[in-house]
Amino acid sequence: MKLGELEKLVLQYLWQHKSADVKQVFAYFEKIRGGSLNTYQSTLDRLFKKDLLSREKIGYAFHYKPRVERHELIGQLIKSVTSDFITENDNSLIAAFSSISKDFNVEQLSKLEALIEEQKQKLTGDKE
Amino acid sequence: MEVLWNLLAVFSITFVVANISLSALFSLVSQQFLKIEVKSRKRLLWLITLSPWIISTALSVLIFYSYHSESEMSSISFLHWHHMSDFEWNSWHGYIVGLSLLYIVYVFVTGVIKLGLHKREIDSLTRFATKMENGVYKIDSDKASAFSTGFVRKKCFVTSGLLDKTTSDEFDVVINHEMAHINSNDPFKKWVFAMLCSFFAQPIALRLKLHLTLAMEQEADNTVINSGISKLFVASTLIKIAKFNAQSALVKNNDLVANFGADVLEQRIYFLLDKLNLEPINKSVTAALFFLLIVISTTSIDGIHHFMETLFSH
Numbered sequence: 001m002k003l004g005e006l007e008k009l010v011l012q013y014l015w016q017h018k019s020a021d022v023k024q025v026f027a028y029f030e031k032i033r034g035g036s037l038n039t040y041q042s043t044l045d046r047l048f049k050k051d052l053l054s055r056e057k058i059g060y061a062f063h064y065k066p067r068v069e070r071h072e073l074i075g076q077l078i079k080s081v082t083s084d085f086i087t088e089n090d091n092s093l094i095a096a097f098s099s100i101s102k103d104f105n106v107e108q109l110s111k112l113e114a115l116i117e118e119q120k121q122k123l124t125g126d127k128e
Numbered sequence: 129m130e131v132l133w134n135l136l137a138v139f140s141i142t143f144v145v146a147n148i149s150l151s152a153l154f155s156l157v158s159q160q161f162l163k164i165e166v167k168s169r170k171r172l173l174w175l176i177t178l179s180p181w182i183i184s185t186a187l188s189v190l191i192f193y194s195y196h197s198e199s200e201m202s203s204i205s206f207l208h209w210h211h212m213s214d215f216e217w218n219s220w221h222g223y224i225v226g227l228s229l230l231y232i233v234y235v236f237v238t239g240v241i242k243l244g245l246h247k248r249e250i251d252s253l254t255r256f257a258t259k260m261e262n263g264v265y266k267i268d269s270d271k272a273s274a275f276s277t278g279f280v281r282k283k284c285f286v287t288s289g290l291l292d293k294t295t296s297d298e299f300d301v302v303i304n305h306e307m308a309h310i311n312s313n314d315p316f317k318k319w320v321f322a323m324l325c326s327f328f329a330q331p332i333a334l335r336l337k338l339h340l341t342l343a344m345e346q347e348a349d350n351t352v353i354n355s356g357i358s359k360l361f362v363a364s365t366l367i368k369i370a371k372f373n374a375q376s377a378l379v380k381n382n383d384l385v386a387n388f389g390a391d392v393l394e395q396r397i398y399f400l401l402d403k404l405n406l407e408p409i410n411k412s413v414t415a416a417l418f419f420l421l422i423v424i425s426t427t428s429i430d431g432i433h434h435f436m437e438t439l440f441s442h
Contacts, residue, residue: 001257002245002249002251002252003252003255004252005255008255008256009250021242063298070256070268071268071269071270073256074253074256074267074269075269075271076267077249077252077253077256078253078267078269078271078273078287080249081249081250081253081275081277082273082275089255105374106371106374108394109367109370109371109374110371112367112394112397113364113367115369115397115401116360116363116364116397116401117365119360120360123360
C-alpha cells in the first residue's frame with residue numbers, strides 16, 4: 001500500500017466531509033495548494049483503484065466516499081510495513097521491539113509471565 | 129572470454145555443492161546454535177550465508193591460476209577444468225552459467241524492487257505520523273508497536289497504543305531497544321542477509337533468518353541492559369506488549385511462522401532471565417567443519433564434470 005501526499009490529503013478531506021465529487025474536492029484544494037481539476041480527478045481515480053474509495057454516479061458526476069476509516073488504513077500500512085522478516089512476503093527491513101503480526105497465544109505468554117514473576121520473587125527473597 | 133564463462137560454470141557448480149553441503153550440515157546442528165553466544169552466533173550466520181560465495185570464488189581463482197601457470201598447483205588433480213578455452217552456450221556448461229546469471233539478477237532485482245516498495249510504504253506511513261521531540265515518529269493506532277527502519281535516513285516509529293499502554297520507564301526500554309537496532313544498522317543488515325538467504329532452499333533460509341532475527345533482538349536487549357535497566361524489567365515490558373497484542377489480535381498459534389515467532393519471544397525471555405547457558409563457539413569444531421566443506425566442494429568439481437559429460441555432450 002503506497003500513498004502520495006496529495007492522496008493522503010484528499011483522503012483526509014473525504015474522512016471529514018464523508019462524500020464529495022471532483023469539483024468539490026478541487027474547489028477546496030485550489031485555494032490552499034493549487035493544481036488543476038484533472039490532478040484531483042486522477043488522484044480520486046487512483047484512490048478508487050486502490051480500493052480506498054467507493055463511488056456512485058449521481059447525475060453526470062461520480063461522488064466519492066471513503067471505503068476505509070483512518071485507523072483501518074493506518075493499521076493496514078503498519079501491517080504491511082512490519083510484515084515480518086521470516087515470513088514469505090517479508091521485506092526484511094524492519095527491526096521491531098515486539099511484532100504486531102506475531103502471534104503468540106495468551107496462554108504461552110502467561111507461562112512466560114509467571115516465569116518472570118518467579119524470578120522476581122526469588123530475587124526479592126535473596127535480598128531479604 | 130571462453131575462459132571467463134568456464135570459470136563462471138566452475139563458480140556455479142561449486143556454489144551449488146557448497147550450498148547443499150552447508151544446508152545439510154546446518155540442518156543437523158541448527159538447534160545447537162541457540163547455545164552459542166550472541167556475537168559469535170551472528171558471525172557464524174554471516175559465515176554460513178557467505179561461505180558458498182567465498183568457496184566458489186576461491187576455487188574459480190585457483191583453477192584460473194592453475195590453468196595459466198606451470199606451478200605445482202596445476203599438478204593437483206582436482207584443480208582443473210577440461211577444455212577451458214572452449215565454451216558453447218548450447219551445452220550443459222552454457223545452461224548452468226545462463227541459469228546462474230539469471231537467478232543472481234532475479235534475486236538482486238527483486239531485492240531492490242522490494243526495497244523501493246518498502247521505502248514508499250514508509251513514506252506513506254510517515255505522512256500519517258507526527259514527529260515527537262525525541263525524533264521518534266508517533267502513529268495513531270490502538271495496536272502496541274514500535275519498529276525502526278531505513279538505511280540512510282533511519283526512522284523509529286511508535287504507535288499511540290504503545291504510548292498509552294506503557295509507563296515512561298517501559299517506553300524507555302522500547303526506545304532504547306529500537307535505537308540499538310538503528311545504531312547497529314540492523315534493517316540494512318537484514319536486507320543483505322535476506323538476499324544471501326535467497327540462494328538457500330526455503331526451509332533453510334527461513335531458519336537462518338529466524339536465527340539472525342533472534343540474535344539481533346538479543347543483542348538489542350543486551351544494549352538496553354547495559355544502559356542500566358534490569359533484565360527482569362526488559363522481560364516484563366516485552367511480555368506486557370506481546371500480551372496486549374495477542375489479546376487484541378487473537379491469532380491462532382498453529383502454523384509454522386507463528387511457532388517461529390513464539391520461539392523467538394521465548395528465547396528472548398529465557399535469555400533475559402539467564403536461563404540459557406550461552407557459550408563461546410568451539411573454534412576447532414567450526415574450523416574443521418569449514419575445512420570439510422571446502423574439501424567436499426573443491427573435490428567434487430572434477431567428478432561432477434566427468435559425470436555430466438557421460439550424460440550430455442559438451
